[in-house]
Amino acid sequence: MSSPIDLEKADEELEEIGGVIGFLNRYRTLIxxxxxxxxxxxxxxxxxxxxxxxxxxxxxxxxxxxxxxxxxxxxxxxxxxxxxxxxxxxxxxxxxxxxxxxxxxxxxxxxxxxxxxxxxxxxxxxxxxxxxxxxxxxxxxxxxxxxxxxxxxxxxxxxxxxxxxxxxxxxxxxxxxxxxxxxxxxxxxxxxxxxxxxxxxxxxxxxxxxxxxxxxxxxxxxxxxxxxxxxxxxxxxxxxxxxxxxxxxxxxxxxxxxxxxxxxxxxxxxxxxxxxxxxxxxxxxxxxxxxxxxxxxxxxxxxxxIYNVIPLVIAIAAISVAELRRFVDHPAASSMRRVGGRLMPQLLSAFALLLGMMLIFSSVTPTPDQNLIVLSDYLPLPIIESAHFFSSLLGLTIVVAARGLGQRLDGAWWVSIFSAAFALLLSLLKAIAIVEAGLLAFFIFSLVVSRRLFLRPASLLSQTLTAGWLTAMAVICIGAVVVLFFVYRDVGYSNQLWWQFEFADEAPRGLRAALGISILSSTIAIFSLLRPATKRLEPVTGELVARAVQVVQKQGIADANLVRMGDKNIMFSEKGDAFIMYSKQGRSWIALFDPVGPRQALPDLIWRFVEAARAAGCRSVFYQISPALLSYCADAGLRAFKLGELAVVNLSNFELKGGKWANLRQTASRAVRDGLEFAVIQPQDVPDVIDQLAEVSDTWLADHNAKEKSFSLGAFDPDYVSSQPVGVLKKDGKIVAFANILMTETREEGSVDLMRFLPDAPKGSMDFLFVQILEYLKGQGFHRFNLGMAPLSGMSRRESAPVWDRVGGTVFEHGERFYNFKGLRAFKSKFHPEWQPRYLAVSGGVSPMIALMDATFLIGGGLKGVVRK
Structure with a gap:
């Protein structure tokens, strides 16, 4: 039998092991x-x-x-x-x-x-x-x-x-x-x-x-x-x-x-x-x-x-030709452009990385003797020395711009094309490097024909290089130094080498170029690592909320009415016809749902949001987005993870007839026998009953030992509740349950947010309330009803599913102690909805668990709110 001392020692050892594992997880990328x-x-x-x-x-x-x-x-x-x-x-x-x-x-x-x-x-x-x-x-x-x-x-x-x-x-x-x-x-x-x-x-x-x-x-x-x-x-x-x-x-x-x-x-x-x-x-x-x-x-x-560079050049050339043929009505070229438009930025990014390496390595290797003799007959030494030195710096500049090309930044495009043009000129001035100049010319050509793909406004100075890119820069610079030592291994080092300027003195030129790229790369790395401090977001104003509500009314997303709460920040598109509602938690800027507005406004708006979050030193997160947004998120460098499934009822097919609706039909009949009456109170009349609704809400919160949520859920605020119709159940003239109904002028979709009832309300009251709201919306000409998301629902746990899905599926199956996952899906399933996937999209390199934790704290009002429910 173990003694208390042994158990205590074992606990201490486990804590130490946990601390080491936590440290390794926290600094895994850096390690x-x-x-x-x-x-x-x-x-x-x-x-x-x-x-x-x-x-x-x-x-x-x-x-x-x-x-x-x-x-x-x-x-x-x-x-x-x-x-x-x-x-x-x-x-x-x-x-x-x-x-x-x-x-x-x-x-x-x-x-x-x-x-x-x-x-x-x-x-x-x-x-x-x-x-x-x-x-x-x-x-x-x-x-x-x-x-x-x-x-x-x-x-x-x-x-x-x-x-x-x-x-x-x-x-x-x-x-x-x-x-x-x-x-x-x-x-x-x-x-x-x-x-x-x-x-x-x-x-x-x-x-x-x-x-x-x-x-x-x-x-x-x-x-x-x-x-x-x-x-x-x-x-x-x-x-x-x-x-x-x-x-x-x-x-x-x-x-x-x-x-x-x-x-x-x-x-x-x-x-x-x-x-x-x-x-x-x-x-x-x-x-x-x-x-x-x-x-x-x-x-x-x-x-x-042959195996690395040439296939990359062929891929870029094929897509460039397709881009040139965009003026020709040819199905094959059109098809290749559709796919190539998605691939070209990444291909050019990789090619830029190669060209940057080429310029850096060529700066630490000697010029062929015959080329140097020709240059000495036509150019003064200062021009050759300057061309050699600045060519290496331009190479490092192109390496840094490569990441921006992968993100389709217009600033990266301009930096790349000017750097490549100057590097092309310098390659001829320093060594008559025909192959080098040819590759740079091909790079410039590819950038020009694909100009339409690089329209995202952003400053390279605001970009934070990831650990992967900093590692790549370190490998390139270290490799350049090794090549320098290999090429000039027979040259004895002395301080005088730094100040030797002769046509035949190749080693000093390489030494100065290596020093230049080392200093510049170190400066860029330090600047990137010293990320800007996060800034406090300005509170949203009533004027901004009113503008957002006008946009919502023209769209078919009922949940977008949550912007009326005024607890989220709002980012509008340049034309003001679309917006993203978001909040900040920790170092996460979390956008709620898909952006609201015309489809053509979404790509730029998403990119502006990602850029703004990065400029503030934060990560960008999109919470509960639809599959339609995934391609735009991928273009912005975000990774998507399944979050759950949204239940949507087709109101055109909704009627309490047939065997599958028997349970709800019986519930509705029993509710009528219990004396429940349904009514829809229009917004202008809600203030007359706001006190009764507040009493029901307060009693519900107290009975469930809960506090008001935020972000993806509304709270009982008189102005918010009065902004839309409210469906109520009355018994003996007293309101015993209610739900505020979210809708837009398009009548495409309806939904509910707050759903609260008194403890003594008859059994099945909420089922009856939902049935009545569905029939009311169908009568008003609405097409569908949004029942909300079932978290972690539909997560695959088989067939080589991602780890995220397998963990989520396991939590859904066995996590009833912490949250009523299966019960929530079972409730929504009563209405035989169509289940649509919803996703969490996070910046590349960010753990989805960190983003999900920030979103949970934001909804629950911090750690205390989550623990308290």
């Missing part, structure tokens, strides 16, 4: 960023050390002597690899039971992998490409999440299977390279294959596997087999790209295939953008003993260009 930079530094040092005998001129010579046939073969295998990648998405869509036009899927998949392979898992995400494109094609956030999960999981499992099979074949060849006995490698490979075989067997014929209360339907054997073949073909083709670029080696293709698979896997796990440095380190470490290291380095550079 990952720091570890990513640390891993890259280790990889960079390893490359520098492994290539100790390699000289820059040797690498350039190896690069220029690469056979044209090898390059053409690499291009062929790149095409085969990207063709196979399209079937990742196609298989994922078939797995979730969705069908989309193949050309649209192919363009989306190709663009997603072009961005993902270039920028990696950190700064830019292939998932963002899919989310933007598939949202426009009609897929829900749940479906898109499942597609992304299928693609990611299938690649990971396929990579593990392919690597394990290859390891079985060449374990004796790989073992000596990493000082591990081949038998152990084979045992590891067998263990991996057994585990994968168990997963395939468990999911045969699409069987469900239960993990506690969560049921997951695994892909059937046919899906597993087909996806394995796709993954194996993809990895084989991409490995062949690098293999044909390498000179003849002692390692055969099967052995290289295993090495390549391991290098790719470790590059992904490192979280370094595109696995840059980590992938190269593993390849050099394993091939350095069998191939000249200068040849390996030159092959890796070509591999990055």
């Amino acid at each position: 990952i960023a720091v570890l990513t930079v640390a891993v890259f530094c280790l990889a960079a040092y390893a490359i520098y050390d492994l290539t100790n005998e390699v000289r820059y001129d040797d690498v350039v010579h190896a690069l220029t002597t690469t056979k044209i046939s090898s390059v053409l073969l690499a291009l062929l295998f790149t095409g085969l690899s990207f063709t196979s990648l399209v079937f990742y998405d196609q298989n994922a869509l078939e797995y979730i039971g969705k069908r989309l036009p193949f050309p649209h899927v192919a363009l989306t998949s190709f663009s997603a992998y072009a961005v993902g392979n270039t920028a990696g898992f950190g700064a830019l995400s292939a998932g963002a490409i899919r989310y933007r494109a598939y949202t426009r094609m009609g897929l829900s956030p749940d479906d898109i999440t499942r597609v992304i999960a299928f693609v990611t999981l299938s690649f990971g499992l396929g990579l593990a299977a392919v690597g394990a099979i290859a390891l079985l074949v060449i374990a004796d060849e790989i073992g000596p390279l990493i000082d591990i006995d081949g038998l152990w490698l084979r045992l590891i490979a067998v263990a991996i294959l057994v585990a994968l075989a168990f997963v395939v067997f468990a999911g045969r014929n699409g069987r469900e596997v239960r993990l506690g209360s969560i049921a997951v339907r695994l892909p059937d054997s046919r899906t597993w087999s087909r996806q394995f073949l796709v993954t194996a073909f993809d990895i084989a083709a991409s490995a062949s790209v690098l293999y044909v670029l390498l000179p003849p080696t002692a390692i055969g293709w099967p052995g290289f295939f295993a090495i390549y698979a391991i290098a790719v896997a470790l590059g992904v796990l490192s979280h370094v953008p595109a696995g840059f440095g980590v992938f190269e380190t593993i390849i050099i470490a394993w091939l350095g003993s069998s191939v000249n290291e200068d040849a390996v380095l030159s092959s890796l550079v070509l591999y990055r260009v």
Whole structure:
């Protein structure tokens, strides 16, 4: 039996563990960023050390002597690899039971992998490409999440299977390279294959596997087999790209295939953008003993260009051509524009990141001697020195602007196009760099033809760079320094280098460029990290509320009448014909429902709200939004999570006839026998009974030990209650229950907000009240009735559902102790409504739990209000 001292000690240990876990969760993003930079530094040092005998001129010579046939073969295998990648998405869509036009899927998949392979898992995400494109094609956030999960999981499992099979074949060849006995490698490979075989067997014929209360339907054997073949073909083709670029080696293709698979896997796990440095380190470490290291380095550079850069350029070129053909009435071009308009900003963002890296790295590498001789005959030294230095700074500027391009900011577009134009000029002045100038010209061309996509007014100075982008900047700057040391490793350092200005002195120019980008990047990072303090929002005025009410009356959203409470801030569109109502909680600006107003006013209004929240140092959150708003939120960089389901009754079909309405029919009959009478009190007459309504409200609050809510619910305020009709139930002439009816002049939708009754009201009074309100609204010509949302209802807990959905479904199923989730849905289900999904959209990188907690505190009036009900 444990002593009290032992139990107390155990509690203390649990508290310490909880504190550590809490710390790790709180600073997870920062910790990952720091570890990513640390891993890259280790990889960079390893490359520098492994290539100790390699000289820059040797690498350039190896690069220029690469056979044209090898390059053409690499291009062929790149095409085969990207063709196979399209079937990742196609298989994922078939797995979730969705069908989309193949050309649209192919363009989306190709663009997603072009961005993902270039920028990696950190700064830019292939998932963002899919989310933007598939949202426009009609897929829900749940479906898109499942597609992304299928693609990611299938690649990971396929990579593990392919690597394990290859390891079985060449374990004796790989073992000596990493000082591990081949038998152990084979045992590891067998263990991996057994585990994968168990997963395939468990999911045969699409069987469900239960993990506690969560049921997951695994892909059937046919899906597993087909996806394995796709993954194996993809990895084989991409490995062949690098293999044909390498000179003849002692390692055969099967052995290289295993090495390549391991290098790719470790590059992904490192979280370094595109696995840059980590992938190269593993390849050099394993091939350095069998191939000249200068040849390996030159092959890796070509591999990055062919497999990473060229597909990105092709994707941008294809969409640019479609943009040019917008003046031509051609169905194919029109279709590509619809999808391409969603993808182009992300593609240009990734391309800008590449161009910025190119300009920075070229500033720390020497100019070819023949080009330098030509320049010295025509240009004075100060111009060449200045062009070299400012070109590197322009490269960093384009890297920073890349994030704004992904967000479709007009400021980022202007900065990018001017920076690229100046960089193009400087590339000719500093080194007659034709290829560099050509890529910059192509970038400018792509920006010009896609100008219509970058119309969001925003200042780059107000942008706060995320941890991912700061990490990418750090990796680029550190990489530039490593390249500088590699190129000039034979140059002895001295303080005099900083002040040497000669045509032939390349090292000082590179040193000054590296210092310039280091200072500028540090300044940008510090400026970004010192976020502006949150500001207090100005209280809403009666004039603003009156303007908002005028907009509400012209729309068909009954719940928008909550703006009448005057407890929320209001942001109007530029024309004043639409608005967002929102409040601030913690560091969250939380918008309630969809913006109210014409559809064409929504995109700019949503973006203005996101920008205003970011400028105030806060996160933007949209609470209880409809599927129609998801594509606009995706464009603004928000992620959506299912929040629950809204119950909507079609009033044209509503009548208490038939078997399914028997219970409500009996309830209504019993209420009439109990002497209940229904009446609708018009707004002008509500003040006459406001005292009776207040008595019912106060009694209801006291009986339920509750306090008034806010934000998404109204409170009993005489002005608010008197602004709309009120449905009441009377017994013996006394009001025993009431509900205020929300409606607009369009008569499209009706709803209720406050629903309160006396403790001694007859049983079933609220059911009767709702039935009478529904019949009243139907008689008035209303089309539908909004019964409100059932939180966490309809959350999927199976078929590779997102973690958010599975947790929400579990809470809905077992959380009755804290909230009447199932009871609320059961009440609404009495009226046989149509269930429509509602979502929570949050800024990228923000945990939905934080946003939901802020919304809960806002509705409940803080922590005390939530605890008290």
